[in-house]
Amino acid sequence: MxxxxxxxxxxxxxxxxxxxxxxxxxxxxxxxxxxxxxxxxxxxxxxxxxxxxxxxxxxxxxxxxxxxxxxxxxxxxxxxxxxxxxxxxxxxxxxxxxxxxxxxxxxxxxxxxxxxxxxxxxxxAGEALGCFGLTEPDFGSNPAGMRTHAVRDGDDWVLNGTKMWITNGSAADVAVVWAQTDPDRPGKGIRGFVVPTDTPGFSAPKITKKLSLRASITSELILTDVRLPADAVLPEVEGLRGPLSCLNEARFGIVFGALGAARDCLETTLAYAATREVFDRSLGGYQLTQAKLADMALELQKGFLLALHLGRLKDDHRLDPQQISLGKLNNTREAIAIARTCRTILGANGITGEYPIMRHANNLESVLTYEGTSEVHQLVIGQALTGENAFS
Incomplete structure (x- = not known):
């Protein structure tokens, strides 16, 4: 069988x-x-x-x-x-x-x-939805350059700025927004703020006409003189360590998550190849098809073993950020390659909504680059290997 x-x-x-x-x-x-x-x-x-x-x-x-x-x-x-x-x-x-x-x-x-x-x-409990405001229109891979800023006004904080590509943004009840509080210390004076989205001056227009992650709410966050009390700031962190540690948590989930999209593509393709007849025999009976299926199954299993190893390290409190970069780089890269190869086996049927292949492939185009592009993760790994910072 x-x-x-x-x-x-x-x-x-x-x-x-x-x-x-x-x-x-x-x-x-x-x-x-x-x-x-x-x-x-x-x-x-x-x-x-x-x-x-x-x-x-x-x-x-x-x-x-x-x-x-x-x-x-x-x-x-x-x-x-x-x-x-x-x-x-x-x-x-x-x-x-x-x-x-x-x-x-x-x-x-x-x-x-x-x-x-x-x-x-x-x-x-799912009674309140949250979003995370870090990325800006001009600052994705370089969050230290963010222009969103917060200034003290008496006991209050006043926030101004714009965030971009924010998942859940226009449906959220609360936003965690990162802002520069000390312009003389780029990347050092960054603080996180807990912002109820009904606060005056906060708006989150939905981003439309996406060709990827369409079954997801993506928004811009606009903060115009958003006044917050002193206790809105996250008290236990200052600087980029805060948002970057959060991103590592999310990237860990992507290490596993991308494999789910790849697995669904491969399972769909195996079922299709078993029933699709070409020249009076099943598509799965051809050597070229089997070579593709074998390579994809191999990469999927290798990716899962990598993810599971990182998960065990994380549960043992021994997981380092560069190891998460290894997992995110490999598994998103292999997942999108699997989706694209599966599409070739399905031929024209692979581009229709009747099958999930193209939807997964389009989504993985975003997963490949959000929460750290492949290039960023390559540089993280390169720095770990050489001790040299090549980001600038």
């Missing part, structure tokens, strides 16, 4: 029973709630926000955090959940990972007790 793409190495045997149960639960949720509808969401450029409360009821939001209503699972369990979510769609995984690994993690790691009590239980 044909094997599934991850069975050749008996990878399931490397997981604990709890890990397999969580993966199966999330896969069932995706099969029931996401896959039947996601092609229509993608076509319309929207996502059903009812997923937020449903994900909260399953304990998926901030699931790797402890306390405040969070599930407190392992990093590997969180990674497996990301894989299963992205097998549905990258936009669904983005919704969950931005909520938990960016917005919630920033408050959980660096917030005051009052900020944690105010926001985290509601966010874990």
């Amino acid at each position: 044909p094997l599934s793409p991850l069975e050749l190495l008996k990878i399931d045997h490397l997981l604990t029973e709890d890990e397999r149960d969580i993966a199966a639960t999330v896969r069932s949720f995706v099969d029931r709630r996401v896959k039947p509808q996601v092609a229509d969401w993608y076509d319309r450029g929207e996502i059903d926000l009812g997923l937020v409360k449903e994900a909260g009821s399953l304990g998926l939001l901030g699931m790797h955090l402890t306390g405040y209503g969070c599930a407190g699972t392992t990093a590997v369990c969180y990674g497996l959940a990301c894989l299963e979510l992205e097998a549905g769609d990258s936009g669904v995984r983005s919704l969950v990972s931005v909520q938990g690994s960016l917005a919630m993690f920033a408050i959980w790691k660096f917030g005051s007790e009052e900020q944690k009590q105010t926001w985290l239980p509601r966010m874990a």
